[in-house]
Amino acid sequence: MSDIDVIIVGAGPAGLTLAAELSLAGVRPLVLEQHLVPRETQKASGIGGRILDHLRFRGLLGRFEELSSDPHIAPRFPFGTLQLDLTQLTDSPMHAMPIAQWEIERLLDAHARDLGAEIRRGHEVLGVRQDDDTVTAEVRGPDGTYAVTARYLVGCDGGRSRVRELAGIGFPGTTYPEVNRLAQVTLPAPVRLLDNGDIDVPGLGVVHAGFTRLDTGVFAFATDPESGITSLMTTENETTEYDDEEPLTLAELGASVRRVLGVDLPMADPKRLSRFTFKDRQAENYRAGRILLAGDAAHLLPATGTALNVGMLDSVNLAWKLAADVQGWAPAGLVDTYHEERHFAGARARLQTRAQVALRRGRDEADEALRQVIQELLQDEPALRRMGALVGHSDIRYPMPGADHHALTGAFAPDLTLHTEQGTTSVAELMHAGRPVFLDLADRPELRAVAREWAPRLDIRAAEADDQPADALLIRPDGHLAWAAPIGEPAGTAAATLRAALAHWFGSPSGA
Incomplete structure (x- = not known):
């Protein structure tokens, strides 16, 4: 039996985020990075959009703000030679933080190591083989070649991914x-x-x-x-x-x-x-057996300011699902939802970056007219807000099983201010541990009783919120809502849909 649960190939932002999230979930990752020392080549110059919300949900945002040249920079962004000026909005759907990629990687490296992740630099993956239960990587390190076996292997090794090639996953698109x-x-x-x-x-x-x-x-x-x-x-x-x-x-x-x-x-x-x-490319599938892809290995986007953020969010989505499978409580098909959700999210990112290509490359008078019309549209608040959410990846609402969902289901959880007997807290603070949370906002003991059937796999909290969006929320470890109870929904209906959502995402009840 291997002492490694998940092999991660590549110590860029996606790989290091995955290592940290897996470690937080109690899984043993090993990161293999072919470069002996961290690179300081200038690539991305900041992070932005939904990933900032995730960092706040993990209690990490302050560490990034300390190293940023302007952590609260005005939200103005280029969009295919146009200007996306979100300062016109009182609550911008997109924010960014200037910080060099090498500093992002240094922070994530330290965070992953603090949580117990092992990171080996100067170790290059030469080959990969898998069977029904494990995957093995052939590795060349400073002391020679060796093999390491784990339950899963994730390629976070960039646009020219060796892992993707070895797994036989197609990467169609345009350069x-x-x-x-x-x-x-x-x-x-x-x-x-x-x-x-x-x-x-x-x-x-x-x-x-x-x-x-x-x-x-x-x-x-x-x-x-x-x-x-x-x-x-x-x-x-x-x-x-x-x-x-x-x-x-x-x-x-x-x-x-x-x-x-x-x-x-x-x-x-x-x-x-x-x-x-x-480059505009996307892997045909983010999974081939026990080999998965995240970050640039899964998608390349034809505009700046997006790829790093999308790649880190891939890892946030994947980590808890792999952890559930490694720990033996994942329901059937849970790991497959990674491809379903993040391929969809990657396609949304390609949509807006492809639009930027059209705006950027068109050279005739008709193209100039198109740019002028769109720039005029971006003066209107609804269009500006919609575009900001699209660019910031904050419009992602994952499809959920069943029907008649609450409007928030599948979306990222709102960071509500919460009042409890112990004092004031927030949804973000509840998510620091990276665990699923059932949050009762309307004193619904019958719903808490259903949730307790999944304890200790699930954190159960009760609170009041100033702006209550639902009677109760079921929040996945990645911050997205698996379920929400409409205000005043009858007990029988709410309990039945909650039970179905818990079973779909978190397997059988703990005592079953």
């Missing part, structure tokens, strides 16, 4: 013939920053802040008036295959700016330099 270069720099004299945020470039004239579309490509920039740091990006049609590990240099960026704008742009003090291409 767009363009290269994007992104940087944070200062623009020294003779470039002049104008009061309205535009810049005056010698030999060219005024370049407006935002996106400038030319036959040679796209140039975009914005300058922080307080720090003087300019974030800029170029997009050019190219078919060159770049090594992701080969860093972008200031000279390469300068050459790209010259090709797009036609003049040299003085740049200095680079704070970030990164290069990326846009």
